[in-house]
Amino acid sequence: MSLIHDDLPSIDNDDLRRGKPACHKVFGENVAILAGDALLACAFEHLAASTKGVSPTRVVRATVELAKSAGAEGVAGGQVMDVSSEGLSSEVGLERVELIHLRKSAALLEGAVVLGAIVGGGSDEEVERLRMFGRCVGLMGQIVNDILDVTKSTAELGKTTGKDLVVDKLTYPKVLGMDKSKEIAQKLVEDSKEILAGFDTPKAAPLCAVTNYIAGKIN
Template structure:
């Protein structure tokens, strides 16, 4: 049953999560040899948790261009491996120093810091190994584009750069304007979301117009996603979030909420979600699940 057979977002998200989870499980290494501990840490941190929203965007985008399910699932799995690696490293004492992730002990608490670092490194490497394999796509040029785009999204001009800015934001005298926060979050959170929304178009060899529409969708939705994250950091609880709330405020970080206030931030998230949905007009009814995703992003509680 393909993702396109679902008309309700909640059912489609659940289907995507289960499908990608099964693919990830097959791709992750197993064994009883000396390196088995890092295998265990990789599996612990990447399986059995999370909404898989980024994976959903890959699969939903792929349906717009009639991409085969194996290609879409392998690409979504690679993205989830990079996301899992980023969460492992984000939780380390040198970064956000968080003991809880997805409702269970973070990787360095369950294992140890060195194992957590190695598990994150290995998950990142596995992501590019998966994308490079011919099973991901028969055209080497498509595989090369996916590798280049994910590397850019995850690297110093993407997620890693955003994390650096996030660490610097805790320092006295740092730029805490709305422009600086928007730039930070476009890198830290938005870059991987942008890749997830555009990956289907890359796999389907879509034209520039289609890729541009999905890029604009991802841009607005990524900012809405982060604003809601900031709202949940002050309004949510650990049971719902699966992580420790209130850490940004305690660290004195500027966020969309601290600058705009709760009500303006919530209104801004809603406006961005509506803008994101409008960018899908060229795809007609085929993009209905992606439209429903904009409503989910602003209404979510975790």
């Protein structure tokens, strides 16, 4: 696996530790909002204009997936649920926090994986199996993120931690406690790898490496 890890783009930890200011800090909130809109449109343009050699039918199908993963049923809708749930009692339960995480984070990973599968010529059955993989890893990644916000210092993580507690965000540790959250994350890692086991091993290796990379952050 080490070779595969070497192939992943490296992250400049010095940059992370220094903490680069976000877009809205540098250019103002109005420009940051418009940059977000422009980049969202750019994603669709890239998909439609740059996928030479892919049948237009597949490009149209991928466009629907991208829109669903970004829009009201995906990241944007999940983020609305997330900010609307701040301060809610943990009694609202696992179902709600899981739905938020599935929309906000898992939809993004699901979209990324499914788009690759569609554009890469995957069969319907392969696309649906990879959808489940993306959903598992996305949910796992958000649970890991929730855990790190509690267990790591700002210096260790390279971004401000403890933020979820400050705004009383609905997270897995809040609803289920730390041990149960780690257990669920581990189960999702196993589920993800089980799904990948059905694919050609060398081709699935990068997805396996990403899974290990995210899961490894809480160890």
